[in-house]
Amino acid sequence: MKIVVCGLGYVGVTVAACMLRKGATVVGVDVNSQKVEIANAGRSPVKEAGIHEIFARARAESRLTAATTLGSALADADVVVACVGTPSCGDGSLELSYVSSVAEEIGMAVRHRSSQCRPLLCLFRSTMLPGTMDAVVVPKLSEAAGEPPGHRYEPVYNPEFMRESTAIADYFNPPKIVVGERFPGAAQELYGIYDGIDAPVFKVPFAVAEMVKYVDNYFHALKVSFANEIARLALAAAVNPQDVTRIFLSDTKLNVSSYYLRPGNAFGGSCLPKDVRALGAFGRKHGVNVPLLHSVIASNTAHKSFVARLVLARAPKGSRILQLGLTFKPDTDDLRESPLVELAATLLEEGYDLSLFEPDLKPEQLIGANLAFVRANLARLPGLLVTDFGRAAAKADLIVLGKAMPGIKLPTGKQVLNLYRL
Numbered sequence: 001m002k003i004v005v006c007g008l009g010y011v012g013v014t015v016a017a018c019m020l021r022k023g024a025t026v027v028g029v030d031v032n033s034q035k036v037e038i039a040n041a042g043r044s045p046v047k048e049a050g051i052h053e054i055f056a057r058a059r060a061e062s063r064l065t066a067a068t069t070l071g072s073a074l075a076d077a078d079v080v081v082a083c084v085g086t087p088s089c090g091d092g093s094l095e096l097s098y099v100s101s102v103a104e105e106i107g108m109a110v111r112h113r114s115s116q117c118r119p120l121l122c123l124f125r126s127t128m129l130p131g132t133m134d135a136v137v138v139p140k141l142s143e144a145a146g147e148p149p150g151h152r153y154e155p156v157y158n159p160e161f162m163r164e165s166t167a168i169a170d171y172f173n174p175p176k177i178v179v180g181e182r183f184p185g186a187a188q189e190l191y192g193i194y195d196g197i198d199a200p201v202f203k204v205p206f207a208v209a210e211m212v213k214y215v216d217n218y219f220h221a222l223k224v225s226f227a228n229e230i231a232r233l234a235l236a237a238a239v240n241p242q243d244v245t246r247i248f249l250s251d252t253k254l255n256v257s258s259y260y261l262r263p264g265n266a267f268g269g270s271c272l273p274k275d276v277r278a279l280g281a282f283g284r285k286h287g288v289n290v291p292l293l294h295s296v297i298a299s300n301t302a303h304k305s306f307v308a309r310l311v312l313a314r315a316p317k318g319s320r321i322l323q324l325g326l327t328f329k330p331d332t333d334d335l336r337e338s339p340l341v342e343l344a345a346t347l348l349e350e351g352y353d354l355s356l357f358e359p360d361l362k363p364e365q366l367i368g369a370n371l372a373f374v375r376a377n378l379a380r381l382p383g384l385l386v387t388d389f390g391r392a393a394a395k396a397d398l399i400v401l402g403k404a405m406p407g408i409k410l411p412t413g414k415q416v417l418n419l420y421r422l
Contacts, residue, residue, distance in 0.1 A: 344421075
């Protein structure tokens with residue numbers, strides 16, 4: 001198999017090395033002549049464990065060449081991998097000129113390929129925001145090639161999940177393989193370039209694959225910032241942050257797990273809002289700057305507003321809305337700081353004909369802080385509750401599913417908005 005790699009930075013060089021290790025012939029392309037000279041000398045242009053030896057062996061076997069332009073390299077290639085940079089602009093947006101240029105160059109080269117060749121697989125691995133493949137890459141490829149994808153070439157978005165210093169090991173032992181394609185099957189199993197690699201494979205639309213890469217990096221940055229803020233707070237309390245972290249990480253049921261990582265409604269209840277505020281107040285008292293912690297309540301408030309707008313957009317004012325769920329989570333009657341209570345209050349303020357179905361709640365049994373919260377935030381609660389779900393659902397213009405209700409069968413033909421699984 002012949003593979004052309006455009007861009008000899010950390011990602012491109014690693015891809016080239018890994019393909020060479022699998023026995024492919026590789027042509028590396030980079031506008032930087034110094035990188036090209038280094039590669040042609042059988043050395044790695046970047047510092048990465050194991051690559052120098054692979055490059056040296058491949059050069060000796062005449063399976064590695066490098067050039068500053070594509071030239072005729074794609075005439076008989078099976079795959080081209082674009083690994084060009086997408087640096088930040090001054091406002092934080094991405095500079096896509098390199099991606100656009102390489103897409104155009106690849107498209108022009110497609111014109112000179114024999115029609116007898118199988119479609120050139122065009123893998124883009126540059127980190128790009130959702131929509132870039134559809135709005136930039138594919139149009140530029142199509143324009144330059146003089147024809148749409150499918151017959152002579154096929155664009156694919158295949159993000160990388162490698163870390164510098166362990167890149168080769170990460171390539172052959174990835175946490176996942178994500179393939180963004182135009183339609184199911186368009187990527188044609190990537191011509192087998194991942195054969196022999198044991199990892200879950202996700203074949204998804206372009207935008208999903210593009211977004212996954214950013215979600216990963218955002219979460220990694222979030223984890224580092226979270227751990228460092230906790231350390232600062234712990235030190236302010238004369239607590240060893242390593243002891244705290246060791247105990248925190250031992251919990252793989254709730255802490256280091258998929259719990260609380262499914263997009264849905266905002267958080268509420270008697271613990272999370274109160275404790276986040278308390279920890280923030282502790283930081284302020286001790287002069288500890290914890291901007292991530294202080295942003296949590298603001299983010300939660302923003303999400304409650306977002307959810308309310310979703311509901312308002314689904315039904316004109318005056319519509320009959322049946323809201324399923326009022327407590328902050330299933331199988332409890334705790335209403336304290338429940339986002340569903342706030343949502344109900346908002347819908348009433350906006351003039352909707354609201355009914356509430358909440359099998360976890362018996363108003364006559366509310367006491368203490370729970371009762372006080374309802375009186376302060378939803379005094380009309382007793383008159384809004386319904387017990388006959390079927391009858392209420394039949395009258396509703398919109399059913400809002402606020403939390404999981406496994407025993408409830410939603411009627412067909414009704415507009416339903418699920419808030420606990422966005």
